[in-house]
Amino acid sequence: MADPIIEIDEPEVPSVDPVEQATATLKEKFPELSDDSRPNYTGIMVPPEKLLEVAKTLKDELGFEYLSSVTGVDLIDDGKMEVVYHTYNLDAGGGAVVLKTQVDRDQPDVPSLTPMWPGADFQEREAFDLLGINFPGHPDLRRILMWDGFEGHPLRKDWREAFYEQDNKPFKSRWPEGHVFRAEERTAFGKNVKYPAGWLPEGLDNDTDEEIYSGMTVSRPKSKTDIRTDIVTVNIGPQHPSTHGVFRMVVTLDGETVIDLKPVMGYLHRNHEKIGERNTFLQNIPYTDRLDYISSMGNNQGYVMAIEKLLGVTPPERAEWIRILMVELTRICNHLWSIGFLINDLGAFQTPMLYLTIERELILDLFEATAGSRMMCNYMRFGGLAYDLPPAVRGQETMAFLTELVYERLPKILDELDIYLTGNEIIRERCVGIGIMTREEAIAYSACGPMLRGSGVNYDVRKQDPYSYYEHLDFDIPVRQGGDVFDRYMIRVEEMHQSLKICRQVLPYLKQTAGAPILEGDPQYNIRVPQGGDAYGRVENPKGELGYYVTAKPKGTNPERYHIRAPSFINLTPLGLMSKTDKVADLVVILGSIDIVLGETDR
Amino acid sequence: MYGFGFVKGLTTTIKHFIGTYTDEFNWAGKGGRYYNDEALKVRQSLKTEGAITVMYPEEKLEMPERFRFVPFLIMDDPAPGQKAGKDWCTSCGICAKVCPPQCIWIERGKKPNGRPKPEPEGFYIDIDICMNCGYCSEYCPFDAIKMDHDYEMASYDRSASHIHDKERLSKPISYWRAIAPGRAADEERRRVEAAEAKNKKKAARGR
Numbered sequence: 001m002a003d004p005i006i007e008i009d010e011p012e013v014p015s016v017d018p019v020e021q022a023t024a025t026l027k028e029k030f031p032e033l034s035d036d037s038r039p040n041y042t043g044i045m046v047p048p049e050k051l052l053e054v055a056k057t058l059k060d061e062l063g064f065e066y067l068s069s070v071t072g073v074d075l076i077d078d079g080k081m082e083v084v085y086h087t088y089n090l091d092a093g094g095g096a097v098v099l100k101t102q103v104d105r106d107q108p109d110v111p112s113l114t115p116m117w118p119g120a121d122f123q124e125r126e127a128f129d130l131l132g133i134n135f136p137g138h139p140d141l142r143r144i145l146m147w148d149g150f151e152g153h154p155l156r157k158d159w160r161e162a163f164y165e166q167d168n169k170p171f172k173s174r175w176p177e178g179h180v181f182r183a184e185e186r187t188a189f190g191k192n193v194k195y196p197a198g199w200l201p202e203g204l205d206n207d208t209d210e211e212i213y214s215g216m217t218v219s220r221p222k223s224k225t226d227i228r229t230d231i232v233t234v235n236i237g238p239q240h241p242s243t244h245g246v247f248r249m250v251v252t253l254d255g256e257t258v259i260d261l262k263p264v265m266g267y268l269h270r271n272h273e274k275i276g277e278r279n280t281f282l283q284n285i286p287y288t289d290r291l292d293y294i295s296s297m298g299n300n301q302g303y304v305m306a307i308e309k310l311l312g313v314t315p316p317e318r319a320e321w322i323r324i325l326m327v328e329l330t331r332i333c334n335h336l337w338s339i340g341f342l343i344n345d346l347g348a349f350q351t352p353m354l355y356l357t358i359e360r361e362l363i364l365d366l367f368e369a370t371a372g373s374r375m376m377c378n379y380m381r382f383g384g385l386a387y388d389l390p391p392a393v394r395g396q397e398t399m400a401f402l403t404e405l406v407y408e409r410l411p412k413i414l415d416e417l418d419i420y421l422t423g424n425e426i427i428r429e430r431c432v433g434i435g436i437m438t439r440e441e442a443i444a445y446s447a448c449g450p451m452l453r454g455s456g457v458n459y460d461v462r463k464q465d466p467y468s469y470y471e472h473l474d475f476d477i478p479v480r481q482g483g484d485v486f487d488r489y490m491i492r493v494e495e496m497h498q499s500l501k502i503c504r505q506v507l508p509y510l511k512q513t514a515g516a517p518i519l520e521g522d523p524q525y526n527i528r529v530p531q532g533g534d535a536y537g538r539v540e541n542p543k544g545e546l547g548y549y550v551t552a553k554p555k556g557t558n559p560e561r562y563h564i565r566a567p568s569f570i571n572l573t574p575l576g577l578m579s580k581t582d583k584v585a586d587l588v589v590i591l592g593s594i595d596i597v598l599g600e601t602d603r
Numbered sequence: 604m605y606g607f608g609f610v611k612g613l614t615t616t617i618k619h620f621i622g623t624y625t626d627e628f629n630w631a632g633k634g635g636r637y638y639n640d641e642a643l644k645v646r647q648s649l650k651t652e653g654a655i656t657v658m659y660p661e662e663k664l665e666m667p668e669r670f671r672f673v674p675f676l677i678m679d680d681p682a683p684g685q686k687a688g689k690d691w692c693t694s695c696g697i698c699a700k701v702c703p704p705q706c707i708w709i710e711r712g713k714k715p716n717g718r719p720k721p722e723p724e725g726f727y728i729d730i731d732i733c734m735n736c737g738y739c740s741e742y743c744p745f746d747a748i749k750m751d752h753d754y755e756m757a758s759y760d761r762s763a764s765h766i767h768d769k770e771r772l773s774k775p776i777s778y779w780r781a782i783a784p785g786r787a788a789d790e791e792r793r794r795v796e797a798a799e800a801k802n803k804k805k806a807a808r809g810r
Contacts (some may be wrong), residue, residue, distance in 0.1 A: 171705050175696035176719065178708030180727035180766055283703035286736035351616060358655050366646070374748065378736045386741065387669065389784065394648050421614040498806030523640050525701040525742040569691040 018092040022062040026097075030054055036100055040310075040533025041551075043084065043098035051101050052111050055085070060115065063089045064097050065379040066459075069536075069547050069565040072121035074132040076157040081108040081133055084549065086536060086565075090443065090457060093464030096536065104132075112137035119446025124574050130155035130273070140215060145266035145602060148211070154271055161274065168558045169279055196222070216252045216260045229255030234584070238267050241323040242588035247599030249575075249587065256583050261576040264400035265569075268602035276562035281307050281527045281552075284562065292568065292600040293375055294337050297323075297330040297367070298541040300380040305467060306537025306548040310529045313383040313520050318513035320469050324387055325402075326367070326377075327539070328499040332410065333360045334542035335492040338595040342489060343421060344582050346430050352421060359413045359445070362405060369393040382527060384519030390497045399511060406503045414496055422493065431486035435578040438483055445574035448567050449484065449544025451594060455483035460577055461540040475502050485593040492595075506523035515563075529556050543567040543595055566603060568596040619805035622655030638662060668783040671737040671750030673767075674698075674707075675728050683727050688775060693748035706732035707739065726769040731761065744776035746790050752782045756804045 023044060032050055036043040046054050058064045064087040073082040085099040103110055112135035113120045124135045125144040132153035135141055136369040142328070143150065152159050163183045166169050213233055230447035237248035250320035252260040272291065276284050280509045288303045289296035301323055308314065315323070329461050330376035338359060340353030362375040369390040379386055393401040421427055437447065442455035451461055460469040480487040480492035538547035544567030551561040580592050630636040636646070646655055647664065650675040657664055679688030683702050699707040710725035739748045751774075758764050 085748065146695040150621075169705055170700040170702070172709060174705055175700075175709035176694065177707045178725065178727065180708040180729070182729065182762070182766070183732075202770060279703060280701075282701065282738070286703050286734055286738070355615075355619060356742050358651070361655065362649060362651075370669070371666040372667075372671040372737055373735065376735065378738075386737075390669065393667075395644060396648060401649065409649050420612045424612045425609050428608075452715070523742060525697055538611065540731060584690060 004211070011302075017094065018089050019095050020099055022058065022064060022089070022097050024165065025058065025062060026054060029057060032538065036098075038533075039554075040531050042534065043100045046099050046101045048101045048103050048110050051099070052113070054099065055087075055113055055116060056411060058087055058097060058099075062091040062097075063091060065443055066090050067119050068096065068448075068538075068545060069549065069563075069564040070113070070120050070127065071549055071561075071565075072108075072154065072155075073551060074131055074140055074157045075102070078102075078103070079105045081110075081131065081409040083127065083133060085113070086547070086549075088465075090459050090464075094458075096324045108133040109136055111135070112141075112427070114138050117446070118164060118444050119570065119573055119576075121577060123223050123368045123446075126569075129153070130271075130452060142211060143266075143267040147266070151256075152276055155277075161271070162601060167278065168228065169283060171583065186461065210252050212262055212264065216250065216262065227255070229257075236479055237589060241258055243591065243597055244341065245577055245601075246596055247432070247591075247596070247601070248580040249591070250588065251579075251584065253584055256585070258579045258582055258584060261579045261587075263572050263575055264509065265572070265598075266602050268598045270603070273562050277559055279559075280557050281382070281529070281559065284559070285380065286376065289376040289378055291564065291603065292334075292541065292543060292546075292598055294544050294597055295330045295334045296375060296377045297326040297379060298539055299545065300377065301327055301468075302537050302539040302546045303541065303548050304380045304382055304543065306535045306550045307382050307527075307529075309535035309537060310531075310533055310550065311382055311527070311550055312530075315384045316517050318388075318510070318516040319384040319518045321506050321509045322367050322518065323380065324468055324470070324473070325420075326370075326379065327361050328502045328506075329366065331499045331542045332417065332496050333363050333597075334495050338362050338542075338592075339417070339421070339489060339492055339580075342485075342592040342595075343427070345588045346427060350427075354411070356417070360375055362409065366393050366398075366401065366405070369398075379521070381519060383521055384517070384551060388518050399507070400589055402510075403510065404502075404508060406500055406507065410496075414493070414500070420491070427489075428486065430586070430589060431457070431484065431489060431593075432482075433484050433486075434586050435485045435579050435593060436483050437439075437574055439481075441574060441577060442483065446570050447478045447544075448571060449540070449542070450488050450495070451544065451571050451574075453477065453479045454488040454491045456481040461545055465538070467539065473502050475504050485589055488593045526557060530554070532556060534561075538565070543597070543600070544571060549587075563601060564600075566597075566600045568594075568600040569603070572596060573603065612804045619653065623803050626653045636712040663758060666782070668786050670752050671735050671740070673733055673735065673751050674727060674739050674748050674772070675751045675774045676769065676772045677747050677749060677776050677779055678773045687770075687773060690722060690769075690773065691745055691776075692723050692726065693745055693747070694719075694723040694726075695721075695744070697742055697744065701738045701742050703736055703738065704732045704734050706730075706734075723769060726772060728772060729757070729765065730767055730769045731765045746794065749779050749783075756770070 016295045032047050034045045035046055040149040066087055066088040067085060067400050069086040071084050073084060075082055082100055088096055095367060099471045101110055110133055112124055114124055115137060120142060124142060126143055127133045128135060129143040129146050130153055164480055216233055231252060231254050233252045235248060235250055237243040238246045248264040250262045250264060251258055272287065276287060284303060285300060286301040291299050336356040342354040343352045367377055368374045370387060371377040386570055389398045392398060437455050439456040442452050442457055456479060458477055458479045463477055475498045478491050480491055529552040534551040536547055537551050546567055547565035549563040551558045553560050579587055625765040627636045630642050637643050638661055677691045677761050681688045694709050696709055699709050706729045708727040709723050712720040712722040712724040714720045737750050740750050
């Protein structure tokens, strides 16, 4: 065998691993704590009554101040509900301290962490909505993704959807006695929907909105001017071109100034996680494409990494390099798109966006030639990739295409973008000092990605908790201190330059490894997890930290729990905070600077 | 100076605007910028300047070999006078099992004595459900199902006509060779190699 191309330096062992240290300290202080004893599970078991104390110690004394993910797991066989918390130390980097707490399934009350960590707000509401876990102490515990009249909690294992066929795919009705049927022919309503006699839309319960409106702040700050203003509550969306999808903001205005804002989402909810728990492991990969459909390669990578941890496989070298190339190009795609739309929201309709779209199209050409699809790439597999790079892209040899793209075409457009937009007075007027979020707020609200780095936190999963081959690459993490819309824009521009820098470093490795295998083992259509266990795969997606929490039973063919820590969803938590005291006209700009994709927000 | 950045930005817009027309002049003597295969190739490459519009449906993008849109079944080229050739599908059911949205229904053929026979009796794909992931073709051990390049499938009826049966799905191998020559040749080579290895093994065992 040839010599390995990268020399893996012995990593400098830090004197003490912050996670281990924190775990030891916690256990010393709270003797009630124990390790998760199930084989291949990680985390600390916390009794629910001690949760608040433990979390407080972890946050204030041990420096694990960032609550990344909160989710529930329905352990129906044990009659328990489990809540899983992933917390990180932003300064020290490294892995997560995972807290788990189990409560009775029939009366699942877990104390809310929202007063301590506002970032838990939406995530606890989601767990309440989908799993029926109560969080006493939560200031606003309402359903978030399902509508309010909804019966039941769909992620519970005993809840069955309308077209329920079988617990796990593949369905037995497909083979060998496959008699075709259409799902809609099997509905209770028949060919088309038939409403019950006497049913009137006006009769629908409209309490939902009352609940939102009654929760809005109406106290007005003291006016500085003599102008008399009214307090009104307005709905922006769900059908609004600037909400980037079907998304609604309930806003209370004092004149033109926002004094309170509540996001309402779930219009695109399809219970991705339930679908994922019915699917086999492999079948989930194309579904992850459809989360953040602008950056499907990154979604693939996060999911594949989580399952690779469960399977215990590592992809071959060439596969890792191609993954990095694809993911970094995806980042450029995503940032071009989000900047284009931000400028669109500012009122420069279409022109700048279309210029940026041209470059995005060229990258998508590469994706299409490689993976077969422009957006729904479905490219990565457990232990490697589906295909090697193609011989040619748009009639040009692939390596020549990549070299020209990375060295000439994209740098040119990034420079042009700088000349075109960055110095523009209108953009500066509209972006500088708007939608401010301070460093402390960004951490407390679990903001991630450009939102976090725009507020002065130097945190990027690629650097602080490196995965794939990122630790062998030379790149910088742009950080800016202002925490406003303009800083988030600048972070995105600088990140594109850094991504290009990474791509340039990857290209020689691609040349060296040409012809090397891209998949560990043979392609398998029925993947079984030998040991079971839980795994959390997280990547720095263009929009922020994307995490997949997957648990599986031994020899399982499908996930027992499949949760996505969606950056678009969690980044909306501080939207109300950022918009307060700004004008209503700036709302769409602030929303644009978060860069949400509703496919991921609503899942 | 206030307004300078604004003016600088506008020059970029003007450059793009003019770029489209200069490119049109460049192509004037060579068959025009639009409705010209040569020009389309340049317009879709990294050398593109100005507007990159494709004048669909008169102009169409070339599909890369790996492009995937709705599966089809491979059969032998029909003999002269015949409508259909022999199916490559053995109704092993791997495609139906791996399909993420479960849009494939296969009815396995039966011999008169009731034992299964390696041919599908019925094969249905609901293309409304199909998510074009390409798993069926990726994991088919017999190269019998492939992803098509024909993306123009609009129809007036969305019920029966969107469930493709075996007749509608089957296309001759020559069609696959035409749309994806490189991949078809690769697969051919791999099949020949596998057959040779099998024969060698057989011969070794026979001896």
